[in-house]
Structure formats: structure tokens, C-alpha cells
Amino acid sequence: MIFRLTCKEASRLISAGMDRRLSLAERVGLRLHVGICDACTRFTSQVQFLRRALKAFPGPDERERR
Amino acid sequence: MLAAPTPLELERHRPHLLRFALLQLRDRSAAEDAVQDTLLAAIQGAAQFAGQSSVRTWLIGILKHKMIDILRKAAREQPLDGPSDDDARDLDAFFAEDGHFLQAPEQWADPERSLEERRFFETLERCLQSLPRKTASAFAMRELMGLETDEICKELGISTSNCWVMLYRARMGLRACLEQTWFLAGSAGDR
Numbered sequence: 397m398i399f400r401l402t403c404k405e406a407s408r409l410i411s412a413g414m415d416r417r418l419s420l421a422e423r424v425g426l427r428l429h430v431g432i433c434d435a436c437t438r439f440t441s442q443v444q445f446l447r448r449a450l451k452a453f454p455g456p457d458e459r460e461r462r
Numbered sequence: 463m464l465a466a467p468t469p470l471e472l473e474r475h476r477p478h479l480l481r482f483a484l485l486q487l488r489d490r491s492a493a494e495d496a497v498q499d500t501l502l503a504a505i506q507g508a509a510q511f512a513g514q515s516s517v518r519t520w521l522i523g524i525l526k527h528k529m530i531d532i533l534r535k536a537a538r539e540q541p542l543d544g545p546s547d548d549d550a551r552d553l554d555a556f557f558a559e560d561g562h563f564l565q566a567p568e569q570w571a572d573p574e575r576s577l578e579e580r581r582f583f584e585t586l587e588r589c590l591q592s593l594p595r596k597t598a599s600a601f602a603m604r605e606l607m608g609l610e611t612d613e614i615c616k617e618l619g620i621s622t623s624n625c626w627v628m629l630y631r632a633r634m635g636l637r638a639c640l641e642q643t644w645f646l647a648g649s650a651g652d653r
Contacts, residue, residue, distance in 0.1 A: 402561025403562050405561065407563075415604065442637050443633045443637060449583075449586060453481075
């Protein structure tokens with residue numbers, strides 16, 4: 397079943413992969429799914445972007461950009 | 463040897479620190495206290511500032527410690543309410559019955575550029591505030607403070623699997639919110 401992930405399962409694993417080490421089966425299943433799924437490819441880069449955005453919070457200081 | 467930052471120099475960072483603290487603590491007086499303690503600690507320890515990072519990064523580092531103390535104390539005194547099971551059924555709303563996205567994530571135009579925009583961060587703040595409180599708190603601990611999930615579970619008094627569900631819920635919600643209110647709202651291109 398892990399080898400035929402739905403987007404729902406895949407997105408959950410993509411998120412989990414940012415918080416814990418995925419098992420080999422999970423990683424393989426995810427790679428197979430994301431490889432053929434545009435939606436989950438975008439989802440992956442978007443949650444990674446979220447991480448960078450929170451790292452950069454609260455963002456640029458306008459007064460420093462004179 | 464680098465000159466230690468003066469109190470006046472440190473004070474300039476107060477508004478920035480306050481926004482950071484408010485995002486996690488959601489309580490103005492608690493946030494103001496944390497920032498005040500941070501600036502006092504920084505003034506006392508200014509000689510230790512190694513100059514390896516920017517003054518702001520150094521201050522944020524001190525502030526994070528103060529905030530973790532506050533969160534710990536708050537968790538002991540009054541645990542956050544909210545569902546404590548690892549039920550993710552509310553997330554079904556994002557998916558069709560066959561497990562496909564009901565609304566597939568769109569391509570975001572040049573997200574890195576948004577990181578240079580103050581308004582983007584204001585949108586991000588609003589999106590975080592729209593999440594359930596406990597979910598937002600777990601997410602901020604993970605991504606804003608950089609805590610590991612086992613620490614977050616401990617602070618929030620929840621199971622590890624519940625923690626993963628909450629972080630997943632936060633990412634799903636934030637992603638959708640940013641897409642609707644920033645990337646597809648024309649805000650990202652309006653510059």
C-alpha cells in the first residue's frame with residue numbers, strides 16, 4: 397500500500413519528513429509518488445519555503461533599507 | 463576586538479524583537495516582558511557579544527531562551543486547551559475521497575522575493591493567527607524557535623504522533639492561506 401500513495405498520504409509524509417526521519421519504505425513510496433505528481437512536488441517546495449520564511453521572520457526592517 | 467554594542471544600539475532592535483515574541487506568545491504583556499528581559503540581559507552581557515553573528519541574530523538567540531522559559535511556565539500553569547488526540551479528520555476537507563487534493567497547490571511566483579517584503583511577513587502573521595491556537599503554538603516552536611518535536615510534545619503535554627499531526631495541520635493551513643491571501647491575491651506581483 398505504501399508504494400501506491402495518494403496525495404493525502406504523501407502530503408502527510410512530506411510534512412512528517414521535516415520533523416522526523418522517514419522509514420525506508422516511506423521514503424521509497426514518497427519518491428515514487430512525488431516523481432509523478434505535480435501537486436505534491438509543489439507542496440514539497442512550499443512547505444520547505446514555509447520553513448525558510450519562518451527563519452527569516454519578522455523579515456526586513458524598512459528603516460534599515462535606506 | 464569588536465566594540466560591544468551600546469545600550470542605545472540594542473534598543474533599536476526592540477520593535478523587531480517584539481514582533482518575533484508576539485508571533486509565538488500572542489500576549490502583548492508577556493512579549494514585552496520577554497523583550498525587556500532580553501535587552502537587559504544583552505546590556506549586561508554586551509561584552510560577551512562575539513561579533514560572529516549580527517547583533518540582531520544574537521538578540522533573537524537570547525529572546526528564544528526567554529520565550530522557552532515563558533512557554534514552559536505557562537504550560538505548567540495552564541495547559542492550552544484544544545483536541546489532544548491525534549485525530550486528523552479535519553484535514554479530510556483538503557482532499558477528495560480518492561485522496562487527491564481538492565484544490566491542487568498552485569505554482570507560486572518567485573517565493574524567495576517575497577522574503578524581501580515586509581507585507582509578506584504581515585500576511586504570514588495573519589495566516590498564523592488564523593490557525594487553532596495550539597496548532598500555531600506547536601508550529602512556531604518548531605519553525606520559529608527551532609525546537610525538535612520531542613521537546614515540543616513535552617512542552618505541550620501531547621503525544622509525538624499528535625505533534626506530527628499538528629505540524630502537518632499547520633503546514634496545510636498556512637500553505638493554503640498564503641496561496642489565497644498572498645500568492646494568488648496579486649500581492650506577490652504588486653511591487
